[in-house]
Structure formats: C-alpha cells, structure tokens
Amino acid sequence: MKRILFLIGLVTLWEMVYRLGIWPPFMFPSPLDVVDTLIRGFTTGNYTIALLYSFRRLIIGYVIAVVLGTVLGIIIVSSKTVDETFGTLILSLQSVPSVVWLPLALLWFRMGETSIIFVVVIGGLWNMIMSTATGIRNVDPLLIRCGKNLGYKGYKMFTKITLPASIPHIITGMRMAWAFCWRALMAAEIIGTGHGLGQILMWGRDMGNMATVLAIMFIIAITGFITDNLVFKKIENKVFERWGLSPS
Amino acid sequence: MIEIKNLNKAYGNLEVFKAIDLSIKEGEFVSIIGPSGCGKSTLINIVAGLDSSTGGKVMIEENEVKGTNTDRVMVFQSAALFPWLNVQDNVAFGLKNICKSPQEIKEKVNDILKKVHLYKFKDKYPHQLSGGMKQRVSIARSIVMDPKILLMDEPFSALDEQTRMLLHNELQEIWMETKKTILFVTHNIREAVKLSDRVIIMGARPGGIIDDVKIQVSHPRKSTDSNLFYKEEMVFKKLKGEIEKIAREELGDAYNFEENTVSDRIGNTMGDGI
Numbered sequence: 001m002k003r004i005l006f007l008i009g010l011v012t013l014w015e016m017v018y019r020l021g022i023w024p025p026f027m028f029p030s031p032l033d034v035v036d037t038l039i040r041g042f043t044t045g046n047y048t049i050a051l052l053y054s055f056r057r058l059i060i061g062y063v064i065a066v067v068l069g070t071v072l073g074i075i076i077v078s079s080k081t082v083d084e085t086f087g088t089l090i091l092s093l094q095s096v097p098s099v100v101w102l103p104l105a106l107l108w109f110r111m112g113e114t115s116i117i118f119v120v121v122i123g124g125l126w127n128m129i130m131s132t133a134t135g136i137r138n139v140d141p142l143l144i145r146c147g148k149n150l151g152y153k154g155y156k157m158f159t160k161i162t163l164p165a166s167i168p169h170i171i172t173g174m175r176m177a178w179a180f181c182w183r184a185l186m187a188a189e190i191i192g193t194g195h196g197l198g199q200i201l202m203w204g205r206d207m208g209n210m211a212t213v214l215a216i217m218f219i220i221a222i223t224g225f226i227t228d229n230l231v232f233k234k235i236e237n238k239v240f241e242r243w244g245l246s247p248s
Numbered sequence: 249m250i251e252i253k254n255l256n257k258a259y260g261n262l263e264v265f266k267a268i269d270l271s272i273k274e275g276e277f278v279s280i281i282g283p284s285g286c287g288k289s290t291l292i293n294i295v296a297g298l299d300s301s302t303g304g305k306v307m308i309e310e311n312e313v314k315g316t317n318t319d320r321v322m323v324f325q326s327a328a329l330f331p332w333l334n335v336q337d338n339v340a341f342g343l344k345n346i347c348k349s350p351q352e353i354k355e356k357v358n359d360i361l362k363k364v365h366l367y368k369f370k371d372k373y374p375h376q377l378s379g380g381m382k383q384r385v386s387i388a389r390s391i392v393m394d395p396k397i398l399l400m401d402e403p404f405s406a407l408d409e410q411t412r413m414l415l416h417n418e419l420q421e422i423w424m425e426t427k428k429t430i431l432f433v434t435h436n437i438r439e440a441v442k443l444s445d446r447v448i449i450m451g452a453r454p455g456g457i458i459d460d461v462k463i464q465v466s467h468p469r470k471s472t473d474s475n476l477f478y479k480e481e482m483v484f485k486k487l488k489g490e491i492e493k494i495a496r497e498e499l500g501d502a503y504n505f506e507e508n509t510v511s512d513r514i515g516n517t518m519g520d521g522i
Contacts, residue, residue, distance in 0.1 A: 145298055146328040150342030150393070151318040160341075164332045243331040244375040 029211040037215040046200070047219065054185060054196035057113065061120025062181045066174055068121070069128025076129065077136045087133070090126050098123035098180070099187035106192070116188045116196075123184025124177030131173020135166030171239050175232035182224055249274040249309060249429050250295065250397065256303035257290055264290050265455030268304070270448065272431065274396075277423055279432045279440035281483070282450030282458075288433045291450075292401050295431060296322045308397070318346055320397035321390040325405055327382035329374040329389075336361065336370040339389045346393060360392040364418060380411035384418070391422060400432045404439065413471070416442060424467055437487070441480045442471050449486055459486050 011031050018030040025033070041047035076083050076090075101122050105115035139162050147153075147161040189198020197216055204212030250272040257264040264287035272278050280288045293299035295306050297316040306313040308320065321342070329338050339357045347353050361367045364384040374382060383403060390398060404412045420443060423430060434440050440447045441463055449459040461483055465475045 140328075142324065142326065142328045143330065146322075146324065148298060148316045149296060149322045150389070151316070151345040152342075161330070164330070167332065242373055242375060 026208055027210055029214060033211040034214045034218065037211040038218065041215060050195055050197045050200050051219065053194060054189065057117050057120060057196065058181055058185050061117045061185065062124060062178060065121045065124035065128055065177055065181060069125050069177065070132045070170065073129045073132025074136065076133045090129055094126040094130070098184040099191065102188055102191055111193055113194065116185070116192050116194065119188040120181045120185045124181040127180055128173050128177045131169050131176065135169025136162055138169065139165040168239055168243050168245055171236050175228065175236055178232060179224070179228060186220060250431065251307040253307065254304035255294065255301050255306065257287060257294065258302050268457060270457065272429060274429055275427045276446065277430045277432065277444045278446045278448060279434055279444040280448045280450060281434055281437060281440045282455065283452050284435065286450040286452050287455035288450050289401055292399050292431060292433045296320060296399050298322070318342065318393055319395055320399055321393055321395040322399040322401060323386050323390050323403045325402040327386040329382055329385055331374050334371050334373050335366060335385055338374070338385055339392055342389060342393050356392050360388045363422065364388045379407050380415060383407060383415065387419070391426070397429045397431065400430065402433055402435065405435065419443065420468055437480055437483050438471065441476055441483060442469055447483055449483065
C-alpha cells in the first residue's frame with residue numbers, strides 16, 4: 001500500500017514538472033507519452049522482439065557463466081596453488097566492469113552476437129566463481145566429519161556432502177550473477193549492435209525520442225525486478241529455509 | 249572388543265591425556281565422565297578414527313584403528329543431519345555405502361524409524377524437527393548401519409531434561425535389544441550411572457583415568473532406583489576434586505553439590521514417568 005501511494009506520488013510529481021514546461025516535451029516526456037510509447041511498442045511487436053533477442057543473449061551468457069563459474073570455483077578450492085594465483089587474478093578482475101571487455105570481444109569475435117554474449121558471460125563469471133569457492137570453503141566441518149564417520153570419502157564425499165552443503169552460497173551467487181549479467185547485457189547492447197532492448201534505447205537517443213528511452217528503461221527495471229524478486233529471491237528463500245539458515 | 253593401550257594425545261606442548269589404558273568387552277555399555285578439558289571427547293574421536301593419537305594405539309578386535317570405518321559409528325553432540333535430505337534419506341545416507349539393494353535399504357530404514365518413533369516424520373526435513381527428534385534421527389542413522397560399536401559423544405547434552413529422559417529410555421531399549429558395544433561420553437553423572445555397566449572417571453589436564461566404577465544394576469533401569477542413587481553418590485565423591493569445575497562450567501542439571509541432600513533429587517526426576 002505504501003509503495004503504491006509512493007508510486008502515485010512520484011508519477012504526479014513527474015506530470016507536474018512536465019506541465020511546468022521547463023524542458024521541451026521531447027527532452028522531458030510526460031508519463032502518458034511513455035505509457036503510450038510502451039503500448040505502441042508492444043502492440044507493434046517491436047519491444048517484444050527486442051525483449052526476446054535480449055533474453056536469448058542473456059540466457060545463453062548466463063548459463064555459460066554459471067556452469068563455467070561453478071566448475072572454476074571448484075577448481076580454485078581444490079588446489080592451494082590455483083587459489084593463490086588464479087584466485088587473486090579473479091579478485092582483481094572482479095573490479096573491472098564487464099563492458100570494458102567489449103572492445104576486445106569485438107576484435108576477437110567481430111561485431112555481433114558472440115561478442116555481446118562474451119561480455120554477458122564475463123559479467124556474471126567472476127562472481128559465480130567466488131560464490132562457489134566461498135560456499136565450498138564454508139561447509140560445516142561437522143558435516144564432513146559426519147560423512148567420514150558414515151564411510152564417505154574422496155569423490156563421493158564431494159558430490160554427496162560438500163557440494164549440496166554449499167548450495168545456499170551457490171544460489172546466492174546465481175542470483176547475483178543474473179543481476180550482473182543483466183547489467184552487462186544492457187551496457188553491451190547499447191554499444192554493440194543487434195536487435196536487443198539496448199539498441200532500441202540507443203535509437204531512441206539518436207532520434208531524440210526520450211519517451212522511447214524512458215519506456216525501455218522502464219522495461220529494463222521491471223524485468224530486472226521481476227526476475228530478481230519473484231524468481232530468484234523465492235528460490236533462495238526456499239533453499240535457505242530448507243538448509244536451516246535465516247534468509248538474507 | 250576395544251583395547252586402548254598406553255594412548256597419548258598432545259597438541260604441541262599441551263598434553264591432553266597420557267597413558268590411557270582401557271579395555272571394553274563386547275556388548276558392554278561404558279561411559280566416560282570427566283570435567284571439561286580432560287580429553288574425553290578427544291579420546292572417543294580417536295577411537296572413531298576422526299582424530300589421531302600422538303602415542304599408543306587403539307585395537308578393535310585385533311585390528312589397529314586407522315581412520316574411520318563403518319564398524320564403529322559416532323553420534324555427535326549436535327545431530328549433524330544433512331539439511332537437504334529428509335528424515336528417511338538422512339537415515340539411509342550411511343547405509344547406502346554398505347548396502348546396495350534399494351529394497352533392503354528401505355526395509356531397514358523403515359524398521360529403525362519405527363523403533364525410534366519417527367516413522368510418521370520420515371518425509372520431514374531436519375529444519376522441521378525438534379532437537380530431540382533430530383538426535384533420534386542421528387542415532388537411527390548410526391544404528392541402521394549395524395556397527396559393532398556405537399560411539400556417542402555427549403549426544404544428549406544439548407537437549408532439555410524431559411527429552412533427555414525419554415531418549416535415555418529409548419537408548420536403553422535399543423541397547424538391550426541389539427546388545428551393541430557402546431562407548432558413551434558425557435558430563436552428566438546421572439546419565440552415566442543410569443545407562444552404563446561401567447563408568448570411567450577421567451581427571452583434568454593432563455587427563456587420565458582416575459577410576460573405573462562398575463554399575464551392577466539390572467536393566468531396564470529406572471532413575472528412581474535406590475542402587476543408582478548410591479552409585480551416583482559414589483561416582484560423585486570420586487569426582488569431587490574436579491566437580492566444582494564441572495558444576496560451574498557444564499552441568500545443565502540443577503544439581504546440589506552439598507553432600508547428602510535428598511530433597512533436590514525428587515525435583516530432578518520429574519519427567520521420568522512421562
């Protein structure tokens with residue numbers, strides 16, 4: 001209820017500023033213009049197609065990031081040398097925004113899908129590696145002792161105890177990786193080419209149509225919010241409850 | 249069955265215990281009691297193969313202990329259940345290592361769950377269980393593997409008095425039925441005396457065995473049995489040098505340390521008949 005009132009207040013304020021006419025309408029569109037653009041975008045199918053294109057890239061990149069990240073995370077914890085070398089490198093790479101990789105990607109993979117997907121993978125990868133590694137390191141030693149005691153060791157111990165025990169961390173990593181991939185995708189699409197949401201946003205800018213820009217921003221925000229809160233947060237809460245942890 | 253010969257354990261310069269000699273017969277229920285820091289938990293961990301000694305050896309039926317083995321299984325102080333598995337899968341977890349037939353696993357698991365009165369809860373997950381239920385699952389998970397020796401490291405110390413009483417009776421029943429050799433570490437005198445055939449008393453650092461008290465009272469026992477009171481008093485007197493330390497640090501019971509006071513005891517048996 002509070003949130004709805006807040007939203008209504010925000011839109012009213014927006015409309016009022018628009019009516020004051022400080023900026024011309026193409027620079028500062030009214031809420032109605034944006035809604036109108038959104039409806040038109042979806043009825044003509046342009047936005048739907050763009051959304052599908054973006055999601056295709058996102059999902060391909062995300063799946064690669066999660067699988068690769070988990071595997072690399074496991075490798076990092078299994079060897080001290082790898083951890084001290086590669087692990088440190090990852091920590092420093094984590095602070096590089098993934099879109100910075102785009103020029104390199106464009107050079108390696110040319111303009112097109114692959115380079116954008118590459119940036120998306122990079123966006124989620126580091127975080128996924130670190131989450132997996134942290135998860136495995138933080139497994140309750142008692143569970144490991146208990147496993148030994150029940151006759152588990154080596155590979156079986158890892159797959160039956162260590163890995164399931166680190167799932168809460170891995171799920172959190174997956175949620176964060178999704179958010180990072182989503183941001184990386186938008187950044188890459190704005191600079192790169194194709195038919196995604198980012199490109200439409202850039203067209204809007206080039207044509208001086210701020211209603212389009214705002215409409216796309218709205219779509220990006222809503223999509224991010226829905227996937228994070230309604231999909232990932234729910235899965236995470238369920239896992240945390242099952243594992244007997246308090247939800248974060 | 250279990251032969252502990254001249255066992256030593258030290259962490260660097262800090263000696264935990266030294267020259268422990270102990271012999272446990274098959275089917276015996278032996279408790280180890282002592283103040284915190286006497287190394288009783290370390291001792292049972294060495295017998296389990298989860299910890300290593302710095303001298304001496306532990307023999308199980310002529311074989312020296314090297315690492316863990318499913319012929320002796322430990323029940324930990326906290327239940328240490330796997331949160332991602334439901335009750336029956338937790339119980340089957342270790343069994344799957346030594347038994348391949350799914351049908352047989354299922355039968356054994358169901359049997360043991362009935363025995364510990366958890367059959368209705370077999371599809372529940374650990375976070376849905378109470379502390380006592382978790383510890384029952386933990387005990388079931390160990391017993392279902394049919395080990396020769398059951399090792400228990402303060403299994404009931406995290407539970408409330410009523411639940412503990414119930415589990416004492418259940419453990420007693422299980423022991424009478426299966427006749428397993430049980431090595432039981434506790435800091436609760438009453439628990440040790442009520443359950444075991446022998447109570448081994450250990451002293452503080454450097455730890456060592458002070459005494460070995462035989463409890464010749466027939467099973468099943470009731471904690472209201474006067475022989476048990478007498479034995480409790482005996483163990484209590486022998487531990488007296490160390491007792492104040494335990495009292496302050498560990499004992500969950502509202503024990504009265506003045507000698508020969510009976511009044512408090514009546515209050516303490518509450519819950520036994522439930």
